[in-house]
Amino acid sequence: MNIQRILGFSTRYLYLYKRSLPRLMEIFYWPVIDLLLWGFVGIYLKKHQGTGPDIIAFFLGALILWDILFRSQQGISISFLEDIWSRNLLNIFTSPISQTEYIVTLLLMSVIKLILASTVMVLLAWLFYTFNIFTFGLALIPLAANLIIMGWSIGIITTAIILRYGQQAEVLAWGIAFLFQPVSAVFYPVDVLPGFLKTVAWFVPASHVFEGMRTVLDGNPLPLDQVFIAALLNCAYIMVAILFFNWNFKAVKRKGLLVKNGE
Amino acid sequence: MKKRVLEVENLTKKFGKFTAVDSVSFEMYEGEILGLMGPNGAGKTTTLHMLLDLTTATSGTVKLFELGYKDARVEILSRVNFSSSYISLPSTLTVIENLTVMARVYGIGGAKRRKEIIDELMRLFEITELAKHSTRGLSSGQLTRVCLVKALLNRPEILFLDEPTASLDPDIADKTRRLLKSIRDERKISILYSSHNMAEMEEICDRLIFINRGKIVATGTAEELLKEYNEKSLEEVFLKITRSSGSDNKKAETGRA
Numbered sequence: 001m002n003i004q005r006i007l008g009f010s011t012r013y014l015y016l017y018k019r020s021l022p023r024l025m026e027i028f029y030w031p032v033i034d035l036l037l038w039g040f041v042g043i044y045l046k047k048h049q050g051t052g053p054d055i056i057a058f059f060l061g062a063l064i065l066w067d068i069l070f071r072s073q074q075g076i077s078i079s080f081l082e083d084i085w086s087r088n089l090l091n092i093f094t095s096p097i098s099q100t101e102y103i104v105t106l107l108l109m110s111v112i113k114l115i116l117a118s119t120v121m122v123l124l125a126w127l128f129y130t131f132n133i134f135t136f137g138l139a140l141i142p143l144a145a146n147l148i149i150m151g152w153s154i155g156i157i158t159t160a161i162i163l164r165y166g167q168q169a170e171v172l173a174w175g176i177a178f179l180f181q182p183v184s185a186v187f188y189p190v191d192v193l194p195g196f197l198k199t200v201a202w203f204v205p206a207s208h209v210f211e212g213m214r215t216v217l218d219g220n221p222l223p224l225d226q227v228f229i230a231a232l233l234n235c236a237y238i239m240v241a242i243l244f245f246n247w248n249f250k251a252v253k254r255k256g257l258l259v260k261n262g263e
Numbered sequence: 264m265k266k267r268v269l270e271v272e273n274l275t276k277k278f279g280k281f282t283a284v285d286s287v288s289f290e291m292y293e294g295e296i297l298g299l300m301g302p303n304g305a306g307k308t309t310t311l312h313m314l315l316d317l318t319t320a321t322s323g324t325v326k327l328f329e330l331g332y333k334d335a336r337v338e339i340l341s342r343v344n345f346s347s348s349y350i351s352l353p354s355t356l357t358v359i360e361n362l363t364v365m366a367r368v369y370g371i372g373g374a375k376r377r378k379e380i381i382d383e384l385m386r387l388f389e390i391t392e393l394a395k396h397s398t399r400g401l402s403s404g405q406l407t408r409v410c411l412v413k414a415l416l417n418r419p420e421i422l423f424l425d426e427p428t429a430s431l432d433p434d435i436a437d438k439t440r441r442l443l444k445s446i447r448d449e450r451k452i453s454i455l456y457s458s459h460n461m462a463e464m465e466e467i468c469d470r471l472i473f474i475n476r477g478k479i480v481a482t483g484t485a486e487e488l489l490k491e492y493n494e495k496s497l498e499e500v501f502l503k504i505t506r507s508s509g510s511d512n513k514k515a516e517t518g519r520a
Contacts, residue, residue, distance in 0.1 A: 002337075002370070004367070004370060004372070005367070005368055005370065007367070008364060008366075008367025008368045008370075009364065009367070009368050011360075011363070011364050011367065012353060012356070012361075012364040015353075015355075015356045015357075015360045015364070016353060016355050016356065019355045019356060019357070019360075019397070020355045023355070082353070083353075086351060086352065086353040086354055086355075087349075087350050087351040088350075088351065088352060088353055090317065090345070090347070090350045091345075091350060091352065091365065091413065092368075093316075093317060094315050094316075094317065094340060094343075094344070094345040094423075095340060095365065095368045095369060096336075096337045096340040096341045096368070096369065096370065097368050098336070098337065250319070253316075253317065253318055253319045254318075254319045255278070256276075256278060256309065256312070256318045258317050258318070259312050259317050259318060
């Protein structure tokens with residue numbers, strides 16, 4: 001793996017965000033809208049709820065953490081789509097950049113976009129609702145790391161599917177993460193799910209993260225068992241995602257689809 | 264003795280039951296401009312894509328600089344480059360940004376060196392004034408020239424060009440061909456050139472390979488082909504070969520160039 005090639009290719013996306021206001025806005029627009037919407041819903045519910053757990057903190061914490069997962073997935077999928085839209089794939093894959101270096105570049109871009117979007121969300125949550133995400137303390141690190149890796153797994157699989165099926169599959173880039181939201185226990189505990197969905201949720205790393213988040217917000221220590229299970233699941237899923245991408249990449253080259261998607 | 268830079272042996276590509284490229288074999292030598300001709304769907308672009316490892320061959324071997332993609336993909340792709348009138352560059356970026364990104368991907372280190380190389384090539388292709396233009400605003404002719412500059416950034420030893428002048432007006436196309444020839448003379452670069460334009464192929468190529476229905480059906484210099492088929496222009500040779508495709512052609516049977 002060549003770092004210079006990865007950094008060199010990353011500048012392609014950085015130039016894109018420098019040059020395109022709509023693309024730059026896309027990083028911030030939905031997070032800000034979501035934050036405002038859920039923050040005010042939280043305020044309204046708190047007024048009627050009286051005492052009890054801080055519902056605003058639950059909503060905003062969940063929203064910021066969910067956005068970490070969503071952004072890390074989108075950072076990969078959308079960056080890849082940018083190369084399809086601009087008919088740039090053949091330039092990439094006739095250059096010395098390897099498929100691993102290309103994926104690492106997409107991961108790097110997802111981290112950069114994530115940092116930008118999260119910074120704005122954290123600042124707005126603090127300004128508008130006096131919610132400080134850093135009250136999670138060090139627990140924030142394993143929670144966020146698990147969500148990033150889950151987002152990467154979904155992003156890599158989405159990219160592989162788009163590579164295979166072309167732009168007709170691009171809707172996945174926007175919506176696939178939401179497929180996991182109901183069983184990720186983002187805004188409610190796993191307990192409220194019906195029986196079989198509880199089982200499904202157990203296999204979703206995000207559900208363990210959000211259960212952990214609620215435990216911390218209740219004033220308890222971070223449940224390490226939840227973090228550990230999430231990490232184990234993530235290790236398995238990221239490996240599956242990489243294997244799927246590599247297998248799919250070979251199939252795409254065999255079927256001549258790389259060229260069709262690249263021109 | 265001329266140095267062989269590309270060796271293709273029994274290259275075959277099947278898509279299901281359809282054979283796009285059928286047991287094609289040929290070589291290319293250092294400093295040679297080799298033309299790949301054929302009607303639409305003949306298999307020349309599929310061949311080109313297999314030579315660039317964009318499409319995996321069903322069978323056969325491709326060796327560039329005596330190396331195979333399986334063991335030396337990065338080395339091979341660092342020493343070759345590609346341009347086609349069917350590809351583009353990110354449209355939001357300016358010309359100079361696009362070329363800088365690709366120069367970095369090809370490992371051209373040092374901002375000063377990158378700038379010198381890019382400036383020199385942009386001057387050669389007369390697109391210096393486009394440096395700060397968004398790629399989106401370029402005409403197809405200008406974009407083709409930017410893509411050709413991209414293709415020369417790493418001083419490739421082999422250049423693969425798929426209909427590079429298809430979108431250029433005659434004057435710029437002529438300039439581009441002369442430029443490619445002078446770059447070949449100066450750098451001893453080998454060029455595999457695919458085009459439908461017979462006059463262009465006759466003008467620029469040292470040797471031609473005619474592909475039809477996935478097989479090599481004729482090969483030689485333009486003069487040799489004209490003599491062999493007793494015609495006055497390559498276009499007439501093209502028509503003759505195309506019309507007689509499927510006939511008993513010994514070269515087609517062996518697929519050997």
